[in-house]
Amino acid sequence: MTEKYNIDDLQYLMARLRDPDGGCPWDLKQTFATIVPSTIEEAYEVAEAIEREDFGHLPEELGDLLFQVIFYAQMGSEQERFSFDGIVHTLVAKLVRRHPHVFPTGELRGERREGGLDEQKVRDSWESIKEAERTSKGEQGALAGVATALPALTRAAKLQKRAARTGFDWPDIDQVLAKAQEEIGEVREAIATGDLDAAREEVGDLLFAVVNVARHLKADPETQLRATNRKFERRFAFVESAITGSGRVLEDAGLEEMDAAWDQAKERGL
Structure with missing residues (x-):
């Protein structure tokens, strides 16, 4: 019968990996900063699944994401900064509060x-706490504490939500869409003047406005863009297959032919 491991086993494993006497060389050389990219990657892999x-x-x-927490806890314990039990205590205390x-x-x-509980009252209480x-x-x-390391789309949405709670928000979606259209016009104007630096700045304003559209539709912009990325991959793969299947390379096909294949992909629901 296969042994069933638990959280204590995971902590023991992590301690062994970081043991200077016989531990893993790679794990031993890691620091808080060096494993941050892995933490972010693992979080995205959870989201993708x-x-x-x-x-x-x-x-x-x-499990891979949990391992990141255990890794941080082990290093915190080694440096006598904090422990896994301390992490758990802080979390439970905060959630109870x-x-x-x-x-x-x-x-x-x-x-x-x-x-029963009123959902809006619960949400208001949560934000107040x-x-x-x-x-x-x-x-x-009002905007304090919105982490600068967040993905830009997510951070934009959070900043907008915070501002909206103060009353700084468009009252309806039509005005939000009008603002997005206005930003498109400003991008066009900047391009027409040949000022690419200004055009790039206006593109940033346009992206911020589009995030606002997503927020008013109660959609998460990161989630929606990831879904669109996957849709683009499926449809482009169809275009590529349609052309390379005849023994050619994509560069041999013109835009008109690729657009026609793209439309076929859409018709097939890809």
Whole structure:
């Protein structure tokens, strides 16, 4: 019978990997900074598995992401900064604090609240508690605490949401779309003047406006763009196959032929 491992085993494994006496050379030379790219990559692989509904591989991807947390915890313990137990304690305490509608006594196993919950009131309470936490950390301003390392589309959406809570927002989607159209016009004007630096800046404004459109449609811009990327890959693969299947290379086909194949891909629902 295969042995069933648990979180204690995972922590033991990590300690062995980082053991100066017989540990793994690669793991031993890592630092907090060097494994950040792996953490980000693993998080995206979790997202991709979910978006593809690849639930067979999702546990493996979640395990890879969990390993990143264990890695940080091991290094924190080695440097006597923090431990895995400390990470868990901080997380549970924060979640209990942010869910007074579930934990009215402020205790994990305290008295339960009876009755239904109003989702909007819960959301407002959550944001109010988070704002109080930011203030206690010395983070001032409505936009404080939005991580600069976030993907640009995600950060734009978060900045817009924060601003919207103060009343700084378009009242309806038509005005948001009009703003996006205005930004397209400004891109055209900058290009017409030959000022490419200005045109590039205007493209940034256009992207920000499009994120605003997604937000008003209650769509996550990162998720939507990843879906569109996958759709582009499927359709372009069809175009490529249609042309190379006749023994030619893509460069031998004109744009008109490739557009016709692209339309076929769309008709087939790719």
